[in-house]
Amino acid sequence: MYLVARIENVYMSKIKAAIKGVGGYIPPDVLSNFDLEKMVDTNDEWIRSRTGIEERRILKGENKGTSILGVNAVKDLLEKSGCNPEEVDLLICATVTPDVLFPDTANIIAYKSGMKNAFTFDLTAACSGFLYALTTGAKFIESELHKKVVIVGADKMSSIIDYEDRSTCIIFGDGAGAVLLEADEEHGYHNSFMRSDGSGQEHLFMVAGGSAKPASYETIDNKEHYVRQNGRVVFKAAVSGMTDAVNKVMKMNDLSVEDVDWLVPHQANVRIIDTVGKMLDFPKEKVMMNIQKYGNTTAGTLPLCLWDYESRLKKGDKIILTAFGGGFTWGASYLTWAY
Numbered sequence: 001m002y003l004v005a006r007i008e009n010v011y012m013s014k015i016k017a018a019i020k021g022v023g024g025y026i027p028p029d030v031l032s033n034f035d036l037e038k039m040v041d042t043n044d045e046w047i048r049s050r051t052g053i054e055e056r057r058i059l060k061g062e063n064k065g066t067s068i069l070g071v072n073a074v075k076d077l078l079e080k081s082g083c084n085p086e087e088v089d090l091l092i093c094a095t096v097t098p099d100v101l102f103p104d105t106a107n108i109i110a111y112k113s114g115m116k117n118a119f120t121f122d123l124t125a126a127c128s129g130f131l132y133a134l135t136t137g138a139k140f141i142e143s144e145l146h147k148k149v150v151i152v153g154a155d156k157m158s159s160i161i162d163y164e165d166r167s168t169c170i171i172f173g174d175g176a177g178a179v180l181l182e183a184d185e186e187h188g189y190h191n192s193f194m195r196s197d198g199s200g201q202e203h204l205f206m207v208a209g210g211s212a213k214p215a216s217y218e219t220i221d222n223k224e225h226y227v228r229q230n231g232r233v234v235f236k237a238a239v240s241g242m243t244d245a246v247n248k249v250m251k252m253n254d255l256s257v258e259d260v261d262w263l264v265p266h267q268a269n270v271r272i273i274d275t276v277g278k279m280l281d282f283p284k285e286k287v288m289m290n291i292q293k294y295g296n297t298t299a300g301t302l303p304l305c306l307w308d309y310e311s312r313l314k315k316g317d318k319i320i321l322t323a324f325g326g327g328f329t330w331g332a333s334y335l336t337w338a339y
């Protein structure tokens with residue numbers, strides 16, 4: 001299998017899809033553990049020790065959806081990277097909380113960001129959404145038919161969270177991150193190991209709101225439009241899924257832990273991140289972490305890590321990103337930093 005992966009590498013396009021800029025946006029309203037103490041039967045000590053989260057951000061205001069988060073992240077990205085929005089060929093938005101079922105949130109973000117020459121689509125893979133979108137977007141650059149591709153990971157999780165359910169409301173927050181992909185001959189995206197397993201769907205999902213069970217008075221009364229999660233099952237699956245995916249990607253690229261500069265794990269729980277880091281033998285200082293500030297922003301976590309750590313990244317740094325989420329979906333990607 002690894003031989004096949006190596007042969008594929010040899011014949012891979014010379015052009016790499018390199019991240020040439022990172023943007024992010026976190027709404028200003030803070031929901032702290034102490035705020036949550038007043039809403040459900042929980043406490044700061046429990047939340048910190050079981051999840052590592054201290055506070056999360058919430059997008060407030062009527063009729064404000066995920067596109068607001070995405071537009072702000074994209075504007076930050078375009079401004080920082082000096083990219084003209086009219087030059088962007090493609091925008092992919094990973095989200096499980098679209099503004100509406102259609103049109104796509106990617107469509108709205110591109111329109112509001114002045115991207116007049118882009119085609120756009122949403123991609124749904126829950127907490128693995130950004131990784132799926134990055135892997136997909138990289139192929140468009142490698143094809144050499146697209147020059148500038150923007151990948152957004154954005155979720156307004158507060159719109160699908162039951163703030164009377166202490167097992168879920170403490171974890172999630174709102175936020176968005178975005179990256180710009182351009183061709184580079186030296187650095188950029190190398191490859192991924194990606195998987196999904198639909199048998200996991202019953203452990204992390206929403207009961208209603210789709211075509212199988214459209215919204216009705218009954219679904220609302222039964223609180224079926226909120227996230228349901230079997231935390232312990234997801235925890236174990238997340239640890240084994242991310243550990244396995246990172247190991248696979250290291251083998252595919254002949255990398256040892258010493259070779260890798262940064263591990264960027266999905267931010268779902270500090271105990272998951274620590275366990276994955278330990279199982280892989282990664283020293284803590286190589287593992288990105290910002291869950292304490294934002295909680296789990298679903299598709300937003302990976303680009304928000306890159307956004308927060310951007311000033312510490314150096315050209316050529318070897319980076320492995322990994323995620324696990326509802327579906328189940330999971331995977332890991334290897335890239336080298338291009339600036």
Ligand code: UT7
Nearest residue numbers: 042043046050127166167170231232234235238268269325
């Ligand atoms: O990003 C997508 C993937 N999602 C994840 O990766 C999440 C994975 N799961 C988790 O992060 C953890 O399972 C949780 C944070 C959701 C829960 O932590 P846990 O250590 O697995 O707790 P638990 O569900 O086993 O519950 C332990 C106890 C229970 O009480 P009893 O039955 O032992 O008396 C819960 O009722 O803690 C109780 N509990 C709480 N207590 C205070 C559950 N939530 C809370 C709370 N505050 N917020």
